[in-house]
Amino acid sequence: MNWDPIILTFQLASVTTFLLFFIALPLSYWLAHTQNKCKPFIETLVSMPLVLPPTVLGFYFLIAFSPSNAFGNWLNEYLGIKLVFSFSGLVIASILYSLPFMVHPIQSGLANLPSSLREASLLLVKSKTTTLMKVLLPNCKASLLTGIVLSFAHTIGEFGVVLMIGGNIPGQTKVASIAIYDEVEALNYSSANWYALILFVSTFLILLFVYLQNGGFLKKHRE
Amino acid sequence: MIEANLSKILETNNHRLEIDLTLQIPTGSFYSLYGPSGAGKTSTLRLLAGLLQPDHGLIRFHDDVWFDSNKKYSKNSAHRNIGYVFQEGGLFPNMTVFENLEFALTNKKDNKQLHELIGLMRLETLCDRKPNTLSGGQKQRVALARALVQKPKLLLLDEPLAALDNASRMELQDCLIQTHNTLKTTTLLVSHNKEEILKLSDHVLVMDDGKIRRQGSPEIIFKENTPQKNMELQGKILKIEPKGTLFLVTVNIQGNTLEICAQKHEIDTLKVGDEILIGIQDFNPFLRSTPK
Secondary structure, eight states, rough: OOHHHHHHHHHHHHHHHHHHHHHOOOOOOOOHHHHOOTTHHHHHHHHHHHSSOHHHHHHHHHHHHHHSSHHHIIIIIOOOOOOSSSSSHHHHHHHHHHHHHHHHHHHHHHHHHHHHHHHHHTTTTOOOIIIIIIGGGOOOOOHHHHHHHHHHHHTOOOOOOHHHHHHHOTTOOOHHHHHHHHHHTTOOHHHHHHHHHHHHHHHHHHHHHHHHHTTTTTSSSSS | EEOOOOOOOOEEESOEEEEEEEEEEOOTTTEEOOOOOEEEEEEEHHHHHTTTTSEEEEETTTTTEEEETTTEOOOOOOGOOOOEBBTTTTOTTTOOOOHHHTOOOTTTTHHHHHHHHHHHHHOGGGGOGGGSSOHHHHHHHHHHHHTTTTTTEEEEESSSTTSSSSSHHHHHHHHHHHHHHOOOEEEEEEEOOHHHHHHOOHHHEEEEEEEEEEEEEEHHHHHTTTTTTTTEEEEEEEEEEEEEEEEEEEETTTEEEEEEEEEEHTTTTTOOOOOOEEEEETTEEEEOOOOO
């Protein structure tokens, strides 16, 4: 069995989750506390990947990043960045596609904290960044863990977006979910089964860890 | 002197409250806001702190303007130098008591005054504990200390004693008196409790429906409302002992034990454990069961 698709899958999931965490933090903080009239529009945009077929998002990425179009051409000509059929393109598409899985738990964790925590910190002349990092985030660790793990697990399971934007280039864009499809197409059920089993077990263990941790089952002394 | 003349319309699902008030609080004084729930007391505190923006008005601390609707100016709440104690404390659960206090320091090296405050508020033994291991009274003592770390110009207390039992309430009241006498911080307390206001405040503002209806010294304001001929206290019978022709009834009233002489006909229907009313009606004391 070729391990490259498995390695690439976990690389993609790790990079996506890492970058997404830092993008989602300020966005979640803003969504949790703002009274801005634009909030419903931004929330809708963030939630779109939950309901949209992945191929729709993949299709628009393909159009936008294609060197035959203005934006893709500009990226290629002036910045030397080629996003179509590349690992970088996969990362950007995965970040947008997994956005709600990171933003929603963190936003809800921050919104559920008593407002007195944030107000007390701001009245003590602490900046919004200090308040977020020192007061708010340490008190919603369960939400952070949920966001990180769901985003990681969801990226592992991507298929449509990855296929549209990345294609099927071995070692570059051929992740495990696409390798399964490929092997089934080639009637190579044994390899497909191994890829599927690895994905099944790894995502099961990741999600089980979240439920055990957030349910308090991993604490030494349960009440 | 803090001067405020402000208005704000607050709308919730089924209630509309129009706050419209003028207040002047002299430097170093202890003022209280008294009134029924929903009168706008907490909102007034939040307006002064800058946690809520008034629709119109002016807030000024001496010559320092905090809010001026004509100039569309609002000083950031962080720069008003206000100490604020929330009803539920607002302590940071992830930090120990000491870390909560240290967080309030503007310069961490300048911790001499922090240790003075810990001594003044008798927090030495609590420093290493997390807030969730403290009693309600201890939490509020820490919250009060944290609010005082930056030596605020104005201390706003939003019913900090409301959720406490009687003993903790008394202890924190004494703590508030001691710190106010020592630090002379201008203080505004929101409270429902007349005894508390009488014990702590120089001046009380009686609020109802978003307006200040009356104000003055607590003794004068509350004296008008105190019934002179009739009074009732509720308690629980701990013991009934015969003493000659009378009976000695030991009653627990809010943690205090009281012994009352009663006649046989008064205790005929009473037994140990019963909730009773002890009252004075037209200058005559009486005991009776509480209505079921």
